[in-house]
Amino acid sequence: MTPVFSFLEQHLELTYIVILSIFLGVEVISRVPSVLHTPLMSGANAIHGVVIIGAIIVMGQASEENYLALILGFLAVILGTVNVVGGFVVTDRMLEMFKSKKSK
Amino acid sequence: MLSLIYLIGSVTFIIGLKMLGNPATARKGNAIAAGGMALAILGTIFLYRHHGQGLHNYGWIIAGLLIGSVIGFISARTVKMTAMPEMVSLFNGMGGACAALISVVEFEHMSDTLADTTGSRMQLGIIFAGMVIGAVSFAGSVIAWGKLNGRIRDVSFQGQHILNMSVLAVIVLLAAYVTILLPSSTVILFAAVLALSLVYGIIFVLPIGGADMPVVISLLNSFTGVAAACGGFLYNNPVMLTGGILVGSAGTILTILMCKAMNRSLKNVLIGAFGGAKPGSASKEQGAYKEIGLSDTAVVMGYANKVIIVPGYGLAVAQAQHACHELETLLEARGVEVKYAIHPVAGRMPGHMNVLLAEADVPYDKLLEMEQANGQFTTTDVVLILGANDVVNPAAKSDPSSPIYGMPILEVENARSVIVNKRSMKPGYAGIENDLFFQPKTSMLFGDAKQVLQQLVAEIVNSL
Structure with missing residues (x-):
């Protein structure tokens, strides 16, 4: 211990x-009202995309001859970005619909 | 400077998450968190220094960010509303994979310099934790995605839970063994743990019923949060840590809240009364059911005073929300009062029905929550159930041996008559028979929800 x-x-x-x-x-x-559970989950999903920062650091520190690290790091950056961008955009789309019915 | 940016980033996450919990501010909250994220990412790219050295490989980083943004943006923009839960699951899996990959690269980095020191061991332990959790989350999310879009069926067999627990135990023991004893075969063992983690992710989700996927996705979501936080420890990075842990704990609470909405415990969901092993009382003798034709349905609904529509997953699958709204406006024009009764877990995720109906421009005040709706069924002439099943199953109230016993339901049997639209008599997702369909006041209207609704609209326009 x-x-x-x-x-x-x-x-x-x-x-x-x-x-x-x-x-x-x-x-x-x-x-939180149960109606918002899904957008909230989706929003939280986007927030844990901060892991992208780790991917950027890994990538930025990999030496140029280390192809394994470069390729894996590159893949990590792509996946992390999809998580962040896709996550926020999908959440916004879900919430957009709540908005439109509110304004009516 | 960078630490200040990270501080701002962390604060935006907290505020964003808080605002997401309120319908009025949710969208703004999402935008605020996204802004904080962008700031943190840009700050890292340009200001990050390790031992006084900045980052390199900018070409790769920017290319990766661009490719990821394009893929993420396009897939998020074009995905159908019905497929959103799958999409979230897939995004979550990618986050998990990202965390796992970071751990793999970091392991490769440090495997040459592994030293018998506390710091080195703790670092290895964190790398293991990030890798295992990330890989489980990735594999599990992919399975959840497959289940939601129907590509993967539920698989369960005797002794499954024992197998799952054993695999998990082996993962933990192997990781602990490597971390504590630093054997010479570290690389092979690391690879073995990675492989086992992927396997565990798969077998962890496989036996859980498709109807419980939202809960599973929420749980895996919090796993990915913890995996991200491991990265925060690895790089001494506070924003990764706050973001990750925040999602980890918020996600866990959200998971429990979702279970509560179904009146079940998390353990019950994971170990699964829905697993399918015991059919319960489903095999008991059922009476005959009564069918109703389109023209009769049109008459019954067209001359009713009050109609309540109960949407379920069938509506989502058939993409029938617009047809449904059309029927509603038509009936309203004839002076029929039309309302929608929304069960909190109708569909495949909480709020699923609200989102769908909102897409079809159904006014907000027409949607009744469960408690409101249950107070109104007694004064309702016709309840039209569109592809919902378990959420209106009276067995949840009356049959203690039913797997859904105790779940609050929409008490549609209090209405004067009930018309059920389903594709067939097959039981719903939970795999249990529904006595409601055999009650004398219930009539069955078979067919795809969208077609049936369109024909119903035509029938009312032409014949009434």
Whole structure:
């Protein structure tokens, strides 16, 4: 267990972020009407697309001769971008329909 | 500067998610989160420094971003409303795959420099976690996607859960073994864990019934969030961490909320009373059902005072929302009061019916939520059920042995008469018989929802 503790101590800020984010996520979502579950899921789906940042970093640090890393990183960037862009656009489309019926 | 951008990004995610929870602000919330994301991505590209060094391979990065944006934008814009849950599942799978790939590359990076230090071990552990969770999420999402569009059937067999648990146990043990003991065959073992994770993702989703896919997608969604957060730990990157964990915890709560809307527990969904192993009381003797023709239906509805339409998945499959709206306006013009009763889990995802009907410009105030609708059925002359089944099954109230027992339903049997449009007498997604169809006040109107509705409209226009 000691390595885990020392790791947590070294990354105390990140650990704080994790714990606070967990509570925040729970707070933010509770009491949402069931009509919005799907757009919310879709929106959350787009947000976890932040993983794209990791893909960009991987790609940007890969050495130019390392083809495996380049190809996998490239694939990761594409997949991550599809997740982000597609996720936000699909969510917007879903919500657009809620909007149009509200305004009537 | 970059850390400031990341801070802004994190805050927009929180605000965005919060606003998504309210119908009035949801769209703005989505845009805010998207803006924060764009900022974080641009900031990373131009400002990221590691040991004072910026990124390179800009050509690859920009090309990847462009290709991904085009694919994502076009597929999201062109997908049919009915296929949206599948699309979300697929996007989620891509996020998972992205996280898994990052772990693979990072592993390749560090496999030469693996040292017997705590830092190195913890890093390896995080790489493993990101890879396993990402791969499970990817494989599971692809299966969920296949199930929703009908390409993949439910598969269940005896001892399946034991097999699943064993595979999961092997994954965890192998990963722990490599991380703690650092054996010389690390690369092979890493590949084995990757393969097993993909297999686990598949066998985890395979036995779960198609009707429960929204819950599964929501769960896999939160998995991907956690996988993204692993990347945050790996790169000491706060925005990945906030975004990932936020989705992880929010997604878990959302999953539980969805289960609650069906009055079931998450465990029940995953281990599955719907798994199909026990047909319950379905085999019991059923009475005869009564059919009704189009012209009779037209008369019954055309001269009713109040009609409530109950849409279900059949409406979505047949793309019948416009025909349905047409029927509604026609009936309204004849002085019939028309309402829609929306069960929270009608269709394949919560809110599915609202989205569909909104697409056909059905006014918002015509949609009744379940509680409202249940109060109005007693004063309703005709209930028209369009491809809904389990959400109107009285067994949920009366038969404790039914797998859906306890789920709140639309109490359509309180109306004066019920007309059920279905393609056949086949049971619904949950695979259970519906006593409603055999009740004396129920008549069956067989056929594809869209065709039936169009013919009904023509019938009313021509003959009444």
